[in-house]
Amino acid sequence: MDDGKAVTHEEPAAGRSGNRYNRILVKLSGEALLGRQAFGTDPEVVDYVAGEIYDVWQHGVETALVIGGGNIFRGVKAAARGMDRATADYVGMLATVMNAITIQEALEKLGVVTRVQSAISMSQLAEPYIRRRAIRHLEKGRVVIFAAGTGNPYFTTDTAAALRAMEIGAEIMIKATKVDGVYTADPQTDPAAQRLESLSYDDMIIRELRVIDLTAVTLCKDNGLPLVIFDHRQKGALRRLIAGETVGSLVSVKGGT
Numbered sequence: 001m002d003d004g005k006a007v008t009h010e011e012p013a014a015g016r017s018g019n020r021y022n023r024i025l026v027k028l029s030g031e032a033l034l035g036r037q038a039f040g041t042d043p044e045v046v047d048y049v050a051g052e053i054y055d056v057w058q059h060g061v062e063t064a065l066v067i068g069g070g071n072i073f074r075g076v077k078a079a080a081r082g083m084d085r086a087t088a089d090y091v092g093m094l095a096t097v098m099n100a101i102t103i104q105e106a107l108e109k110l111g112v113v114t115r116v117q118s119a120i121s122m123s124q125l126a127e128p129y130i131r132r133r134a135i136r137h138l139e140k141g142r143v144v145i146f147a148a149g150t151g152n153p154y155f156t157t158d159t160a161a162a163l164r165a166m167e168i169g170a171e172i173m174i175k176a177t178k179v180d181g182v183y184t185a186d187p188q189t190d191p192a193a194q195r196l197e198s199l200s201y202d203d204m205i206i207r208e209l210r211v212i213d214l215t216a217v218t219l220c221k222d223n224g225l226p227l228v229i230f231d232h233r234q235k236g237a238l239r240r241l242i243a244g245e246t247v248g249s250l251v252s253v254k255g256g257t
Contacts, residue, residue, distance in 0.1 A: 020244035023062040025170040027161035030068035050106035062138040065145045066161035069095025089153035100147035119151030158213035176232030181249030200255030227251040
């Protein structure tokens with residue numbers, strides 16, 4: 001496939017030295033692209049997100065993305081209004097493809113070679129998801145954006161992100177949210193809520209800290225995949241995390257590591 005860009009863009013500008021993680025998967029919610037809008041995508045936010053991804057790519061980090069579709073269509077809410085749940089989830093998957101292509105365009109304007117891989121076949125817009133091909137793209141310095149979830153209804157994009165992270169051998173899954181980590185309670189309703197710098201997956205399950213889908217939590221726990229949850233609105237936070245700084249909350253099998 002012709003990238004339509006100079007060969008010099010095929011590899012990141014910097015090497016892999018100095019990175020704590022060399023292959024990552026970033027899960028970004030669709031709502032993160034809203035900005036101040038009620039629905040859709042805010043061009044300024046899209047460019048900001050692309051810039052943050054570009055920054056880690058420039059430092060030689062093999063980067064994959066999973067983006068939700070909640071800014072366009074929320075399957076569970078549609079199901080509650082009477083739409084069949086499976087149908088609603090498929091529509092939600094199509095929304096994630098729209099977001100993936102939007103982020104792809106923003107990244108390529110910065111000179112980042114990208115590939116969108118979709119779990120639902122749509123050859124005119126994206127490659128089909130093929131694990132070995134995705135890994136090869138990462139090895140060549142391309143950012144890979146996984147779209148359409150797992151291709152199956154009843155599974156969230158959190159679960160899709162955990163699954164793809166394990167399939168590509170990511171060293172960590174990073175969930176970019178609107179909160180700066182995991183709290184003991186909802187900080188918007190409980191002023192006594194405290195942010196946890198680190199915790200175990202068991203702690204998250206027992207305390208019912210639902211900042212990420214429970215199925216995704218179980219997948220990460222069973223396969224020993226660490227998870228970081230941080231506020232994507234903190235400029236440079238993703239780069240600091242990759243460099244080894246403490247950012248957000250780290251969730252791991254043992255906790256505190």
